[in-house]
Amino acid sequence: TLHVSKRTNQQQIIANPYNFSVDLRMPGVIPTGSDTYLCMAFPVPTRQDAYIVDFIPLASMDTVHHMLLFGCQTPVSTHSFWDCGSVQGTCEDEPAIMYAWARNAPPTKLPKDVGFKVGRSSGMSYFVLQIHYGDISAFKDHHKDCSGLTLRMTSRPQPFIAGIYLLMSVDTVILPGKRVTDADVACDYTSYPIYPFAFRTHTHRLGKVVSGYRIRDGKWTLIGRQSPQLPQAFYPANKQVNVKYGDTLAARCVFTGEGKTSKTYIGGTSDDEMCNFYIMYYMDSRHAIPYMNCMEMGSEELFQHIPTEANVPIKV
Ligand code: IYT
Ligand code: CU
Ligand code: CU
Numbered sequence: 001t002l003h004v005s006k007r008t009n010q011q012q013i014i015a016n017p018y019n020f021s022v023d024l025r026m027p028g029v030i031p032t033g034s035d036t037y038l039c040m041a042f043p044v045p046t047r048q049d050a051y052i053v054d055f056i057p058l059a060s061m062d063t064v065h066h067m068l069l070f071g072c073q074t075p076v077s078t079h080s081f082w083d084c085g086s087v088q089g090t091c092e093d094e095p096a097i098m099y100a101w102a103r104n105a106p107p108t109k110l111p112k113d114v115g116f117k118v119g120r121s122s123g124m125s126y127f128v129l130q131i132h133y134g135d136i137s138a139f140k141d142h143h144k145d146c147s148g149l150t151l152r153m154t155s156r157p158q159p160f161i162a163g164i165y166l167l168m169s170v171d172t173v174i175l176p177g178k179r180v181t182d183a184d185v186a187c188d189y190t191s192y193p194i195y196p197f198a199f200r201t202h203t204h205r206l207g208k209v210v211s212g213y214r215i216r217d218g219k220w221t222l223i224g225r226q227s228p229q230l231p232q233a234f235y236p237a238n239k240q241v242n243v244k245y246g247d248t249l250a251a252r253c254v255f256t257g258e259g260k261t262s263k264t265y266i267g268g269t270s271d272d273e274m275c276n277f278y279i280m281y282y283m284d285s286r287h288a289i290p291y292m293n294c295m296e297m298g299s300e301e302l303f304q305h306i307p308t309e310a311n312v313p314i315k316v
Helices: 002-015 137-141
Strands: 019-025 036-043 050-058 064-072 096-102 114-118 126-133 148-154 160-168 181-188 195-202 207-216 219-226 248-255 276-284 291-294
Touching (some): 019 126, 096 160, 160 181, 181 291
Parallel strands (some): 114 160
Antiparallel strands (some): 036 126, 064 126, 195 276
């Protein structure tokens, strides 16, 4: 009967020897100023391949502004936590973003049968947790913070692999006083099909709205649009938009130079800007590519056809 099969199923989940959890927590830290970024690296606890199938955030709501999880080969430090504000960074090699938690945003869930592949063969031997402590007045009592994440993992191969496609502008210049500057990025997609299920936008203070699209046979279909001034978490993508060989992926960030007295360039500090549109997707594990990116400007001709919504500000 239904009742019996349900129980068996539950027992399987609990007793499944392939499943395990990994706690990634700050080791009791006291941030010394507002807007402190602290990072901590954790070795991936298995020699074989493993898959992250769920993220469980454990963050103090009154102090943690956001948390990001990266995977990489060589973190800046492997001993203890470090200050990873704009100067030091997270990894010596290329960090790959896997998760974002931001205050007041709903947490991202991976779809069923989807996992982020980690471990030696995937070139990801460390997790790096980055925590942005915003308002630190809650630390007046000198308590220590152990915020972080629990990862639910399995060593059982997953049918679909999660991945990130990052569209980013590398050459935008925002002129002082100019009301609108569009940063456009676009690339032809020439790989196996991907199924976007979440997206994240990132700019600094001058970003107004960031939108991402699939272009197929000249038709623009929205993957997601958001204000980068809202919590920069991964939000659910527009449903049923898949991306296949021959499509084009495109993104536009809208900036304003109002109130500025000098040019603003792309760069790492809060006085610089960034234009990022991240697509979180899944892909058949038989030909999975976990990270892809696009840094091309895209032609003016192409962007003449972008839907007008891309320049409509979002209320914050
Ligand atoms: C110059 C820029 O746009 N940097 C972005 C995107 C970026 C992310 C990763 C670039 C590289 C990376 O390896 I991961 I090269 C940037 O730094 N974005 C920040 C975080 O660092 C992830 C963000 O919050 O999106
Ligand atoms: Cu933050
Ligand atoms: Cu940035």
